[in-house]
Amino acid sequence: MSYLPKPKLHHPKLPTNAIGLTRRDYEGAISTLCAGCGHDSISAAIIQACFNLSLPPHRVAKLSGIGCSSKTPTYFLGAAHGFNSVHGRMPSVLTGAYLANRDLIYLGVSGDGDSASIGFGQFAHSIRRGVNMTYIVENNGVYGLTKGQFSATSDKGSVAKKGTVNTDQPIDLAAIAVQLGASFVARSFSGDKDQLVPLIEAALLHDGAAFIDVISPCVAFNNHPGSTKSYDYVREHNDALNRLDVMLPREEITASYAPGTLTEVVQHDGSILRLRKLHEGHDATDRSSALHALMEGKSAGEIVTGLIYVEAEATPLHENLGTVPQALNALGDAELCPGVEALERINASLR
Amino acid sequence: MKPTDITNPDHFHKVVDCQWACPAHTPVPEYIRMIAAGRYADAYMVNWHSNVFPGILGRTCDRPCEPACRRGRVEEEPVAICRLKRVAADNKGEVAHRMPPIPTERNGKRIACIGAGPASMTVARDLAPLGYEIHVFDGEAKPGGFIRQQIPRFRLPEEVIDEECGYALDRGGVVSHMNRRVDSLKGLLAEGYDAVFVGSGAPRGRELDVPGRNDAAAHIHLGIDWLASVSFGHVTSIGKRVIVLGGGNTAMDCCRSARRLGGEEVKVVVRSGFEEMKASPWEKEDAMGEGIPILNFLVPKEVLHDNGRLTGMVFEKVAAQYDEKGRRSLKPTGEPDVTIEADEVLVAIGQENAFPWIERDAGLEFDRWGLPKLDEATLQSTLPQVFFGGDAAFGPKNIIWAVAHGHQAAVSIDLFCKGEDVRNRPPPDVHLASQKMGIHEWAYDNEVSLDLRYKVPHLPAEKALRDITAEVELGFDREMAYLETQRCLNCDVQTVFTAKLCIECDACVDICPTDCITFTENGEEEELRTRLKAPAVNTYQDLYVEDGLKTGRVMVKDEDVCLHCGMCAERCPTGAWDMQKFLLETAKPKAHACHSR
Numbered sequence A: 001m002s003y004l005p006k007p008k009l010h011h012p013k014l015p016t017n018a019i020g021l022t023r024r025d026y027e028g029a030i031s032t033l034c035a036g037c038g039h040d041s042i043s044a045a046i047i048q049a050c051f052n053l054s055l056p057p058h059r060v061a062k063l064s065g066i067g068c069s070s071k072t073p074t075y076f077l078g079a080a081h082g083f084n085s086v087h088g089r090m091p092s093v094l095t096g097a098y099l100a101n102r103d104l105i106y107l108g109v110s111g112d113g114d115s116a117s118i119g120f121g122q123f124a125h126s127i128r129r130g131v132n133m134t135y136i137v138e139n140n141g142v143y144g145l146t147k148g149q150f151s152a153t154s155d156k157g158s159v160a161k162k163g164t165v166n167t168d169q170p171i172d173l174a175a176i177a178v179q180l181g182a183s184f185v186a187r188s189f190s191g192d193k194d195q196l197v198p199l200i201e202a203a204l205l206h207d208g209a210a211f212i213d214v215i216s217p218c219v220a221f222n223n224h225p226g227s228t229k230s231y232d233y234v235r236e237h238n239d240a241l242n243r244l245d246v247m248l249p250r251e252e253i254t255a256s257y258a259p260g261t262l263t264e265v266v267q268h269d270g271s272i273l274r275l276r277k278l279h280e281g282h283d284a285t286d287r288s289s290a291l292h293a294l295m296e297g298k299s300a301g302e303i304v305t306g307l308i309y310v311e312a313e314a315t316p317l318h319e320n321l322g323t324v325p326q327a328l329n330a331l332g333d334a335e336l337c338p339g340v341e342a343l344e345r346i347n348a349s350l351r
Numbered sequence B: 001m002k003p004t005d006i007t008n009p010d011h012f013h014k015v016v017d018c019q020w021a022c023p024a025h026t027p028v029p030e031y032i033r034m035i036a037a038g039r040y041a042d043a044y045m046v047n048w049h050s051n052v053f054p055g056i057l058g059r060t061c062d063r064p065c066e067p068a069c070r071r072g073r074v075e076e077e078p079v080a081i082c083r084l085k086r087v088a089a090d091n092k093g094e095v096a097h098r099m100p101p102i103p104t105e106r107n108g109k110r111i112a113c114i115g116a117g118p119a120s121m122t123v124a125r126d127l128a129p130l131g132y133e134i135h136v137f138d139g140e141a142k143p144g145g146f147i148r149q150q151i152p153r154f155r156l157p158e159e160v161i162d163e164e165c166g167y168a169l170d171r172g173g174v175v176s177h178m179n180r181r182v183d184s185l186k187g188l189l190a191e192g193y194d195a196v197f198v199g200s201g202a203p204r205g206r207e208l209d210v211p212g213r214n215d216a217a218a219h220i221h222l223g224i225d226w227l228a229s230v231s232f233g234h235v236t237s238i239g240k241r242v243i244v245l246g247g248g249n250t251a252m253d254c255c256r257s258a259r260r261l262g263g264e265e266v267k268v269v270v271r272s273g274f275e276e277m278k279a280s281p282w283e284k285e286d287a288m289g290e291g292i293p294i295l296n297f298l299v300p301k302e303v304l305h306d307n308g309r310l311t312g313m314v315f316e317k318v319a320a321q322y323d324e325k326g327r328r329s330l331k332p333t334g335e336p337d338v339t340i341e342a343d344e345v346l347v348a349i350g351q352e353n354a355f356p357w358i359e360r361d362a363g364l365e366f367d368r369w370g371l372p373k374l375d376e377a378t379l380q381s382t383l384p385q386v387f388f389g390g391d392a393a394f395g396p397k398n399i400i401w402a403v404a405h406g407h408q409a410a411v412s413i414d415l416f417c418k419g420e421d422v423r424n425r426p427p428p429d430v431h432l433a434s435q436k437m438g439i440h441e442w443a444y445d446n447e448v449s450l451d452l453r454y455k456v457p458h459l460p461a462e463k464a465l466r467d468i469t470a471e472v473e474l475g476f477d478r479e480m481a482y483l484e485t486q487r488c489l490n491c492d493v494q495t496v497f498t499a500k501l502c503i504e505c506d507a508c509v510d511i512c513p514t515d516c517i518t519f520t521e522n523g524e525e526e527e528l529r530t531r532l533k534a535p536a537v538n539t540y541q542d543l544y545v546e547d548g549l550k551t552g553r554v555m556v557k558d559e560d561v562c563l564h565c566g567m568c569a570e571r572c573p574t575g576a577w578d579m580q581k582f583l584l585e586t587a588k589p590k591a592h593a594c595h596s597r
Helices: A038-052 A068-075 A090-100 A112-118 A120-129 A173-179 A193-205 A231-237 A287-299 A317-321 A340-350 B009-015 B017-021 B028-036 B040-051 B054-060 B081-091 B118-130 B158-169 B185-190 B223-231 B249-260 B281-289 B399-417 B478-485 B507-511 B525-531 B567-571
Strands: A060-064 A081-084 A105-111 A133-139 A184-189 A209-215 A238-240 A242-247 A262-266 A272-277 A303-310 B110-114 B133-137 B174-177 B195-198 B220-222 B241-245 B265-269 B298-306 B309-322 B328-332 B338-341 B344-347 B386-388 B429-434 B436-438 B493-497 B517-520 B543-546 B554-558 B577-585
Touching: A038 A068, A038 A133, A038 A193, A038 A209, A038 B507, A060 A068, A060 A090, A068 A081, A068 A105, A068 A112, A068 A133, A081 A090, A090 A105, A090 A120, A090 A133, A090 A317, A105 A112, A112 A120, A112 A133, A112 A173, A120 A133, A120 A173, A120 A209, A133 A193, A173 A184, A173 A209, A173 A287, A173 A303, A184 A193, A193 A209, A193 A242, A193 A303, A231 A238, A242 A303, A272 A303, A287 A303, B009 B017, B009 B577, B017 B028, B028 B040, B028 B081, B028 B478, B040 B054, B040 B081, B054 B081, B054 B158, B054 B399, B081 B478, B110 B118, B118 B133, B118 B158, B118 B195, B118 B399, B158 B174, B185 B195, B195 B399, B220 B223, B223 B249, B223 B344, B241 B249, B249 B265, B249 B281, B249 B344, B309 B344, B386 B399, B493 B543, B493 B554, B507 B517, B507 B567, B517 B525, B525 B543, B567 B577
Parallel strands: A060 A081, A060 A105, A105 A133, A133 A209, A184 A209, A238 A303, B110 B133, B110 B195, B133 B174, B195 B386, B220 B344, B241 B265, B241 B344
Antiparallel strands: A184 A303, A242 A272, A262 A272, B298 B309, B309 B328, B309 B338, B429 B577, B493 B577, B517 B554, B543 B554
């Protein structure tokens, strides 16, 4: 952490985006996490992605639970809405907010403890329901705030800082998200922004439950030999399925690639996900192929990253429920409270 | 790109833009921090060691440091370095006891300095503490040269000149021969000096050559001579309507002096455009602020007179034209000539060197512009025991260049007198020291102030114009000075990177407020500059490159707009980044007592 705020002065050639903001305008307060924490790099990637997409910060709602990861929303998008919820309860608060106001862009930030342990059920149900959100897990494999015990995502056989060996099986949140019907699943590494930034952009544009598992080394308790979530280990075992370019509907497409190596996925909003395949046999639009790639990677001892699965035309929760097309705050008193007669009609229909 | 060799002091020296730009390489951020800490005497001494005349330069320097200042690239205006220097001088108190003692025992060598201007005084100051016996000759009654004669008192009070000339000449070891103009080099050489330093300036004002010049001679004056007459009190008034010819700082001094001596309609007329004028922007501003219009693109054509009484001047209107090579020439526009009525004309269109006292058979060679042939580094002439400096060396420059020459000549003279090779220049004193005191604690104040440049308070114009000796600039008070010091980015506190400690976590990349740092694949500089986090378009500023990272990438830091805020080092989990203070002091004559340490 630093005592001083980051100086306001910026590079004289700092570019502005379509809504006239600079990248610096998407920052938040200065981080109080340990120096070198992977989470700070993820915050920087979120800032970059939101800048690239020209998102109006005040149209974003960032929600989190408890833990190092869940502190990070303070450190980006200072002008966005925020909710720091109870441990593991971010998904239900987010779901509620989404139901009340479908017009905001929802960004849930959680950690491996918050999502794979105490909030595992909440995680599962928000994905399963197809809440339109970007759900980022900052996954460092340890409980950093309580001095580095193994978390539920620690690999079996990995070694803690003081030498204890983990005997439990890890939870692969990405694989579970695929099984739960998430319509966008990716994994990345905090130390590879070239990969991470486009994945966050694509997830933010995705109309459905988008889940990203980001391996994020804990410099204080999980960045040593024997850890499988250290900077060195992840770099050595990073096996990317593909490289992603995100093109907004308004952008002209100029790059050209050899045939067969390229898959284009057009998302609901018209954005194009251009995937350069790095893995033969993996089809990012096929759920079983996605699971297969994850299983294969695991047995080979590799960390599979990239866009694992995407379903271009997902059906988000509001569509399934048939709710009103407006946010509740856009409705008048008469619509929100239609009166005794309307209530009786409903009750009668249920008798 | 090859990794940067940070053991070569040039890389980090260049990062300290102000110090690199200063001809005398004054460690600017070092003394600015001292001013911030209220250590005015310490700040004065850092200056004194380096530039000899802090009080004088704090008012009159051409400030090559300020256009170079990094602050001007990340914000609107540079730090007011020059005026902070004056704050150190104004508040220093007693400093004489801090100066190196002059040994009572002489080393037996006698050095003659011709002219008592800044260059000669620097030579005397540098050499006297080593035991040299210095003889300074000057045609005037008091030392200072240009400083005393041509800079108006409303910019530089006489007490400041007296004090700082005194520190150079009156502490022992120096014999001043005032009122003695040297009229023969051969004669002087015959007096058996071990070395001679020529610091006689560029004393001749360039003449105006237009019809009518000689007929109205009584009302046309050469700028530098007229300023000297004003300075010595020989001239105390001027006509109501005055034309000042020329666009340099001398012209600005002339017009402002004329305003104070009775000139009501004073106009500056310049051949070139406003932007190309040689005068410093702030001097132009100050002149215009006193109600003096500057008229550009007018070339003198004729002096009008009525039986020898000057009535005005005729000018031809011109415009700048550029040929295909980009060279500028002034072409008449064909518009009607402009006539400006005037009672007196001051000519400040340049200065020339003049060495009438150097016999052509003295063994000293001159080039075709009439300047002595010199070795640029050693300032030695073709006569080995004769050295030059200041305006006498390479034509008119300024005080800070004269000081820089003085230091170099003093080094040369010392080597020469010891029988050593004068081209064997001693290296500068360089220190690099970590500023780390705790996890987020540094020995320097790393908070970056967002304040804009503070303006130095001025005497109200109606008061200033009534008295030619009333100093116009009042200087910063201590409070304002403190606020201005906080604008300094501490560019001498360097970001030093140790690749073998780096775990490539990107923390520094993410936190850097000015996007200076990139980890990427190596490449040729030109190409590498295009793919950094922020394109490095200012090619004058170096890239700092380190290899030896685990991933095989390189760390590239664009030094251009680094705020030296230390955020990279604060966010670095392994101490791969450290903030280290780079202190460089140019070489002075060996074992020199004038070194600050």
